[in-house]
Amino acid sequence: MGVKALDYESLNENVKEVQYAVRGELYLRASELQKEGKKIIFTNVGNPHALGQKPLTFPRQVIALCQAPFLLDDPNVGQLFPADAIARARHYLSLTPGGLGAYSDSRGLPGIRKEVAEFIERRDGYSSDPELIFLTDGASKGVMQILNCIIRGQGDGVLVPVPQYPLYSATISLYGGSLVPYYLEESANWGLDVNNLRESVAQARFNGITVRAMVIINPGNPTGQCLSEANLREVLNFCHRENLVLLGDEVYQQNIYQDERPFISSRKVLMDMGQPISKEVQLVSFHTVSKGYWGECGQRGGYFEMTNIPPKTVDEIYKISSISLSPNVPAQIFMGLMVNPPKAGDISYEQYVRESKGILESLRRRARMMTDGFNSCKNVVCNFTEGAMYSFPQIRLPPKAIEASKNAGKVPDVFYCLKLLEATGISTVPGSGFGQKEGVFHLRTTILPAEEDMPEIMSSFKKFNDEFMEQYEAVKI
């Protein structure tokens, strides 16, 4: 028999090219150790519920009733569910003929897209068209779909921040395009410098690549910075001048841990800039129910909103959505609930506010504990996590540690993170999975471990790190 189509040798090369570090070597090793009985602290993925964050009560009540609509006819329902959850479940069931077991329109339920549009209008002060909002099985699926439309082959480039969330590098590889990196400035708290963008585009052109799109992640993943309005304006001007589609990954818009730069959406900044730019820059913005104080990752709900995208293209995107029929309906309802939470005066309002504020304030404290913890370690420096869910400390590895990692056949930060995992059970992602400048090393961890566990985790990290540093600095050359 010859080589078969699903033998490794004959697979689609683009599939083989894909790198995906968030669930890469470290994660696989951590899973093995867990199977062997070791206690693992999974901080490799922004997965808050897995680390003990409780779901918000109200949305779960509503979704439970939508899944079991026969409860609405039960005279005892009021003993288990508050009246506003019951009313809201009836509302969402009225939007979905056939209930949660029926495919919706491939773009998502019209009634929920309308609620998303109203949320965007309240947030930005500009009206939004539900026909240009598509619901998706999580933001990642939306990003993949848009990149699939943009990328025609290796000659097409997409500007991606480095360090970046590997969804972007993986998807660009999968669709056979070219990633064009632009570096964020670690020394300027991971700021975005437009000069770096210009250089990256010039370099790409020199290599024969047509840069067609630019990704921003705001707040940043893994870097945690929040972009200022002035910075966003520079980016939009740059996209306008260079004729780039802007992909605005804004999934962490609720996760802000400082007061100087509150979240501002790319779309609002674009609209504020006025014509001609506001009518010319093509923008796709992404959001999700997985992050914020919701953290409903497992439900897989998201949306993207398109600005200045021509109707014929919207039709093509709709057609591609149709192939897999519809996004999952329960998560569409979560999205409706997220953009339209209980209001003052509602029975569930106070509980909702208490729960969501509790989560957000704790995350803010944890961001600080983690940054301070890293900065107290030998050879570790770490920018403050202004937003999102991650800390991305730089680990200054002694030459002997780099040599040891080479002898072990590992990238130096992978070597360090593996040792950390074995010693402490803390499962991180090496900076090389996100991209970093040559000879500089990082790791990414989430700020999600429970607040009460944080001191122990940070002291266990410090103990490992400082011993590691001493061991490799002490080695005689």
Place this chain on the structure above:
Amino acid sequence: MGVKALDYESLNENVKEVQYAVRGELYLRASELQKEGKKIIFTNVGNPHALGQKPLTFPRQVIALCQAPFLLDDPNVGQLFPADAIARARHYLSLTPGGLGAYSDSRGLPGIRKEVAEFIERRDGYSSDPELIFLTDGASKGVMQILNCIIRGQGDGVLVPVPQYPLYSATISLYGGSLVPYYLEESANWGLDVNNLRESVAQARFNGITVRAMVIINPGNPTGQCLSEANLREVLNFCHRENLVLLGDEVYQQNIYQDERPFISSRKVLMDMGQPISKEVQLVSFHTVSKGYWGECGQRGGYFEMTNIPPKTVDEIYKISSISLSPNVPAQIFMGLMVNPPKAGDISYEQYVRESKGILESLRRRARMMTDGFNSCKNVVCNFTEGAMYSFPQIRLPPKAIEASKNAGKVPDVFYCLKLLEATGISTVPGSGFGQKEGVFHLRTTILPAEEDMPEIMSSFKKFNDEFMEQYEAVKI
């Protein structure tokens, strides 16, 4: 400004090439008419709940409890939920640390993959490995993922039955491969003739195409036929000889409406054939919670099982799954419930059996009503729906109807289906969306309208059809 990346002119050509008729022109027109207030009977998609099928009670009780785990601590829970649903919810929550809001492993929860493997073992009599079962957001997503691994470019061909479910043609276009059609024999109740396969492969080779995989849909969509064991053996021998991966779309395995050919899985037939074939043919089988008597389409749950796929390839497929983090967790639990329903003696057993038998027996009667209805119409002939959810009658259009459709700029069956839609509100899919022999026309409808509505729908169809035929046969040439 030049052409922008998301202008239609500059989109990825593969995206533009995609055809997807199930939600194509007919569906869009039906949606418009519905907005204008016309009553539409959507039989274009196999979407049972949208046409009034009630969800099974037990799984919905379990999932509601899993979504709202705080109910399990409520002393009143027993008033709304039976004890076995409560026990099962606790079981699934024990499998998913963090609950339904946490990402699972990208392949799905290990505990549920184990339940799927046990189901396969009971069904086929051969053990199954949970590590080779991946849970997905519906079967379509799984099919797309596997085809993405197989297709390297236009030179790679995939054998697809014609008429076919357009997921296959759409996905092959999207990934830039070549569809190699093999015709099913309408005169032999849509049987699969291996001679047609041989011819198709020879023709493809002549055109410089390497055929790498073959799709079977069993029971058939849109054609409704059930493949016999002997036929499956021929197919597997053919795949072995020609070195093809077999993709077994078995999503309708519960939907069988005759007793001569019960469902038999490709995998069982393959195992029964013994070595060397049983160890050499690469097979990927697909299943879903959307079909059967479940019809939980909106939940988006499915799985694929891999047989004889090398570990390095399994790793690659795992890596690609990781990019979008995890399939939605609630639908994973639906899958667990589907493969592991209440057992004799459980509190909910009788209700579960009553509900599921009720649905299946009604579908069987509807399959018969629909076939008989079509065969009573002028110029319509229709094979019996042996399985799945569709009827695919041949519509013998008079020459003058074909001429009229050409004048209207429409494909003849699109013309007919649009007229049917405008006259009756019945939304079908033209046969051209599935592929058919030159000069022969069909339409696809589901057998899903409520049983009590069926007589009226069929008589409304007959009235339209017979008048249409008389109108165009009466025209003087």
